[in-house]
Amino acid sequence: MTYMLGRKALDEIEAVLQQDLSDVGVDCIFLIDMAGNVIANLDNGEVKHDIYSLAALAAGNFAAVSTMARIIGEDEFSLLFHKGEKESIHFSKVLSDFLLITIFGKGISLGFLRLKVAEATEKIKKILEPFCTP
């Protein structure tokens, strides 16, 4: 399956990532598809991560964890989060084909982040839905 996103949809997605996540202090945000392609990414200008490698690993990691969930009889795990000493990483599925990944420091609590991610995810869903296969 090949899909394309135009300027309008990408601008809307970036605006959501900026307002709902970057502006509240998330260091780095990227939206990818399950094949590991990078759709949009934003950072605070201070961090410089290798986004393409992170996207490939995140897609692989998410797929592996989903398979583990199915093996033990779960549809999926609701919280996917890795905690680091300075930076942590959180994964949120958007529709069936996309993944929103946020990297954040100690200034943000996990609860607050999850709330903001949930809000952003709902908005991104509405933007991406017309581009998804039924």
Add this chain to the structure above:
Amino acid sequence: MAFINLKNKEVQAKIVYYGPGRGGKTTNLEYIYNKFNKRIKTEMVTIKTHGDRTLFFDFLPFDVGKIKGYAVKIQLYTVPGQVKYDATRRLVLRGADGIVFVADSMAVRREKNILSLRNLQKNLATFRKSIFRVPIVLQYNKRDLAEQGIPLLSLEMLEKDLNSKLKAPYFEASALLGSNVVATLKRIVWMTMSSLLKELK
């Protein structure tokens, strides 16, 4: 699952190197990484076992250049070849836009090549893809071993075993020495891009 970014005029596509264990998939990517390291701005990502075998995948992002005004970014992946890693192999295959099947030319690996190709067909089917429709190139690797007196499968035998129904383009190669590694890559990139264009029409 290729992604076309109309805003940045960029195409991202995924090419997966598939084949039996110890066949040379990782060596292909290592050769590409070393040859084009000025063009590849990041490190090659590898997830290996302690025994240096691929556990999950290798990953290499590769900027091909511009095609029809669009910057083409190809994400190269290898799957783990060992039979026991079928679950992770299937995950890596998800969203593949093109496939290079790296067959091992050594006579003792004949059965393993055939089983791996069947496994590819089966795993593609789980994503509702047909091996006969996906862009695929066969690479008969390790041809250089003939010089060391190691018994190799003849080209005719490899073609009969693996390509009699597929009729895919093939290359005799040595991933270790780099012969036909780039030719294989160019061919699969060209086929993948042609397929994307056809899909968009």
